[in-house]
Amino acid sequence: MMETCCCSSSSVSSASILATGSGLRRRFSTSAAAGVGASGGRALAVASLARPIGGSAALLAVPRRGQQRQRQRRGALIVTAVFERFTERAVKSVVFSQREARGMGDETVAPHHLLLGLIAEDRSPAGFLASGIRVERAREACRAAVGKGELAQAPIGLATDVPFSGASKRVFEAAVDFSRNMGCNFISPEHIALGLFNLDDPTTNSVLKSLEVDPSQLAKQALTRVQGELAKDGREPVGLSSFKVREKSTPGSGKAIVKYSNKKKEKSALALFCLDLTMRASGGLIDPVIGRKDEIERVVQIICRRTKNNPILLGEAGVGKTAIAEGLALKIANGDVPIFLVGKRILSLDVALLMAGAKERGELETRVTSLIREVHKAGDVILFIDEVHTLIGSGITGRGSKGAGLDIANLLKPALARGQLQCIASTTLDEHRLHFEKDKALARRFQPVFVNEPTQEDAVKILLGLREKYEAYHKCKYTLEGINMAVYLSARYIPDRHLPDKAIDLIDEAGSRARMESFKRKKEEQYSILSKSPDEYWQEIRAVQNMHEVALTNKMKYSLNENDQENFVDVEVLGEGKTSPASALSTSTNEPSVVGSEEIARVTSLWSGVPVQQLTADERKLLVGLDDELRKRVIGQDDAVLAISKAVKRSRVGLNDPDRPIATLIFCGPTGVGKTELTKALAANYFGSVSYILLVVHLCHPFF
Template identity: 25%
Template structure:
C-alpha cells in the first residue's frame, strides 16, 4: 500500500494520527476517519487544534466535554471508505486512510500553504474538517465552527506565529539564543517566586540597563537545559511589531500562545496610564485580565518610578504579582558579563579583544557613563570601542591611521572610545598633554593678569584630578572666588574652560540673581511630579548629565535663595543631584566655581593685607553656614587691579580686536600712546577691567568700523592707531 509522505503532516499532527489509530483499533475499525481525528482533538491536551477548540468553546458558548462525547459517538459509529492511501504508524504499520480524511489532509495542506506554512498542523486539519463535503462539517457548524470562523482564527494564529511572540525557551533549545551571564542569586529568587502556588506573576523592578531582560533570557536557557521550573513548557516574549499593529490582540494572542508556560512582557508601564500616558492604552484591559488569570504566568519589567506611578494603583496587577528588585551589578560582575559577550563581539567585529580589557571597560563605564547603569553602559562602551578599532583598521578611513591593520582591542582603545563619547580626557597622558598640564600655570597667566594666587589654586586642583589623585565621588574642585567686580573672577572661569576643553562654551554660567526665590530651585533640578515644568528637566542637572566633564559657574552666589545653597552643598559633598524625574546627575568630573562680592569693600587696594583678608572672611562667615564653607576646597581672594594690571589687560583685549581684523586679512597695530590714552578714559578704575571693554567698543571698534567702510583697505594692509587731539586716529 502506498503511504502518505511523512513530511506532509507536522509532528503534532503525526502524533494525533497515531493517537486516533489507537481509538480506531479500540472501536474495531480498520480505516482512519475524520471523526476519529476530531475525537482525538477534542479529548487531547497538547494539540494546537485542542487549544483552538477550547478557545472556541468559550467564545461560542458550548460545552467542550459534551462536544467530545458526541465526537466519540460519531467516531465509534462511522466507518469510512478506504481511500487507497495509508499512513505509516509509529509501529511501522500502514493504516488505511478514508477518502474523506484524504480530503481533510489535502484541504489542510492548501490552508497551510495559503498561510505560508510548509506542513499541515492539527489546526489546519480542524479548519478543513469544517469545509462542506466533509462528514464532520455539519457537526462543527452546529457549534459555530464554520469555515469563515476557522479562516479568521487560522489567519490570526498565523499572524500571531509570525509577529506576536517568540518562544525564548524553544529558541534556547535550538541554540538560537546567545549565551548570557547567570546572576545566580537573582535566578534563584525568580525561580522561587515562579514556584508559588498562587499569585506568582513577577514584576522585575529596576532602571533600564541593569539586566532585567537578560535575567529572563537566562531563565529560558535554564529551561532549555532542563534546569528551570519543571512545570513550564515555554517562555514566550511579546514581539514589538505585533504591539504596533494591534496591541490588544497581541496581548490576547500572546497569552493564548503561552498557555502552560510563561509570558514575558517587557516595559510593562507602556500599557497603563490611559490615553494620555500609555503607549498601548487599548491593551490595558486584556493585560489586567491576564494578571487576574493563573495561566500563563506573567513576567513584566519596569522601573521603580514607573511601578509607583502606573502599576501600584492597579489592584489586578499589584495584588496578583510579586516584585523582584534587579540591582545594578558590581564592576566585577559586569566584567564577568562582558566576558560572556566577548566571543560574540570578536566574531561580529572581526577582531580580538584582550581579556583584561573587560575590567577596564567596567571600571570606566561605572565612573564616566553615569547616565546609564551597568552592565548596559559597559556593553555600549565595548561596542563603541570595537567599532572604533574596526574603522581604524580600514585603510580608506582616516579615523585612526596609527591603528591601521590593528585588529586587537586593548585598554587604550577603550579609553579613546570613551573620550570620544564623553569629551572626558581619560586616555593615558601623552608627552604633549603632560607638558601642557605641567605648563598650566604659565598658560593661565597669559590670560589672567594680577591674580596669581587664584591661578595657582585652580591649577593645582585640575592637575591633581588629571593624574587621578582625587576623591572619585566629589567634584574635581569647589572654589569660592571673592573680590570686587571686574577683577577676573568670571574671566578665570572662562580661561579654565578654554584650557581644559579648548572652548569657552564648555562653561555653564548660572546667574544667581535669577534664583532668589524658593521656587527657582526647580529651574536647577527640575520640578517634582505633578508640577508645571516636570517634563522639562533642570538647567543644571540636564547639562551635567549630558556633559559630565564641564565647569559650572554660580555667579554672585550670595544672591541665591538658601534652598539653592542647599543644592550646592549636596553637589560639593556627595557629587551628585537627583532631578525631579528621579534621574541622577554626577558632578565628580566637574569643576564647581562660585563667585561673590562679599567683603569687596575691604579689597579696594591692589595689595591685600592680613587684616583686610580677615575682614573679608568675617563677612563670608556671617553669610554662609559653617557646613557650606567646610565643603569648599578653597576660598580664593581676588584683589583690586593695579594700573599696571589694567595696562596688561588692555593689551590682551586689543589682541582679540586684532584677531577679528585678521579674518579680513588686515593687521592692527595700536601705539603705546594710543593705549595710554585709552587707559586715561577709565573714569572708574574701582570697577576693575570691566570698563576697558566699553572703552574699546566706544573709542576703537566703532570708529574703526566707519574707517573700514570709508577706505575699504585691501587685504594685507596694516592699520596703525595713534592718539590724536580728539581721540584715536587710524592710518
C-alpha cells in the first residue's frame, strides 16, 4: 500500500491523496502538524510518503524515474498533488463535509456530505446560493434521506481521516474541469457545487427534492458568483458564455444540468461592441457619483414609461453626462431602483469600435441590426450611447446627405418605435441642435434631460467624494484648501471648460506632479548618500555623539518640571538607536506627498499662463487698495476711479450674478482726459498686466 500525507502551515486544513492502481482516493483532514506552507489560506498538498506493507515507519522521499518505473511494475503508484488552487472557502467547505460525515458515523465522505459542507460554509444572509437553505434544515433532510436517527455531534478539532468516496472524487474532478474551462486560476465552493449538481447522485437529489429547490437555479447563481469574482479582479470572464444551464431540472432525471461546449462560436455583437457598466459597478470599478440625484431620478422616471422611454442627456462637455449613466448602473448594482429595473444591465456602446473596420458596403448596417436583435433577445439590456450624434449620418453612401445607403439613425427608428431597443443617449446642446432637431422623427423618440454645470459648492462636494480614489492612485494627500483652490482657480482662469471636469483634471495633474517630485527627491537623496565619503559619515556620527553628551550634561544640571519633561526631546533614543540624519530623512520621504493650494496654483499657471504669484495673491488686500493705486496713475478723476472700484468690489463680494461680467463700464469724455489710461491702470492693478486689455473699438467723438 502506498500512502500520502500533506498539511498546511495555517494548521487549518490539509489534503492528502491515496492512489493505488487505477483509482485515486483523495482525503482532506484537519491537522496541527508542521508541514508544507501554503500562503493566502490556500491548501498546499504534496504527497510523497511511501510505507512498505509490513513496515511501521513512514519514509519521506521523492522517487526517481527509475524507482518509479520499478514500483509501477510492482503495482503501486505514487502521486504528487498540489492543491494551491483551492481557495480558503473551498477548503473550509471540505473540512465541514468531513465533520458532517464523522457526525453521521459514515466511513467515507459522500456527495451529500459535500452538499452539507457547502451549505455550512455559505454564511450569507440569503442562505446557500441565495436559496434560503440553512444547514440545520439540510441536516434534517439528509438524515431522512439516508434513514438515520439523531445525528451525533462530531468532535471539533480532531483530525480523523475520513476518505472520500468514488462519487466525491468525480465531483472534485468535475470542479477542476469547470475551473479550467472558465479560465479561473482558483477552485471555489461554486466550482465544487457545479460538479456536485452535475453528478446526479441519488441521495443528493433526494435531499434537494425534499428542500424544494431547483438545481438549475443554484447552478445559475454559482455561475453568476464566479463571474463576479473575476470582475472584482479586473479580468474578463472567459468561457462563461459556453456554459448552458437548463431552465428547469428535476432531481434524479439523469440529465446534466450544466453543459460546456468548447466549440468556437462567433462572439456576440454585445460582447464585441459594448461594455457592461453594471458589472463594473458590482466590481467597484466605477467612481462614486455625487450631486446628480435629481438627474438620475429623472432618467429612471423616463425609463419606466410605457412608450418613448428613451432619455437623452443634454449638456456641455465635462458636466457629467456619462457619470449619470454610471450612477444609474451603481444604483442597479446596489438594488436601489424600482422593481421594473431590478436585474437590468446597462451596456455602453463603443461607437468608434462599431464603425471601425466596416469596409464593405452594408457591413456597418449588418452590425447594427445584429446588435438590435441581440438587445431585443436579451430583454434586460439598456443601451447607453455616448456621443450619439456620431451615429447620425453614419452608413450613408453617395454624395451629400441623400446618399443611396441607409443611415444608422434610420435603422434605430423602427426598433425604438416598437420598443425592441431601449437606450440612454447623450450629446452636447450644439450637436443636438445641429443633428437631432433636423430629424424630427428621431428627436421625438427621445426625452431630453438637461444636465447643467454644477455650482462651485457642488463641485467641491464632488471632488471630496473622489479624493480617496485619487489619493490611493497618486500616493498623496489632498488638503481641503487644495480642493477649494482647484474649484476656484479652474472656474476663474479656465473659462473654456466646465466644472467638475476641469477641477478634477487639476487635482489629477497636481497629484501626478507631486508623485514625480517625490520620486526625484528620493533619487537625489539616494545619490547624496552614496556620494558621501567615510569621513563625512564619521563627522555626522561624532556630531550626534556630541549632541548626546551635551543633552545629558544639561539634563543633569537643570531639574525639569512635568511640563518640561513632556516637551523635552529625548536624544537618548537617537543615540541608542544610532539613527543618522540621512536615515531619518529617508524615512520622511516614505510619507505620502501633500497636495495643497500652492501645488494646485502651479498646475493652473501651467494651463492658463497666469503667473503663480498672481494666482496666490490675496484678493482682499488687492481690492482694499484698488482706489489708491488707480489714483496714482490717473490724476484728477476721483469720481470715475471711485465708481470703477465700487463696481469691482460689488462684483467680487458676491452681490451680483456670478454668470454676468464683473462690470460693464463706458468711459465718456474728450480726447486726452485719461479714459484709455484708466483702463490700462485697472488691467495692470487688478489683472496683473496691461496685456489683458482687449481693445475692440475706440469710441470717441468722431463716431457720434
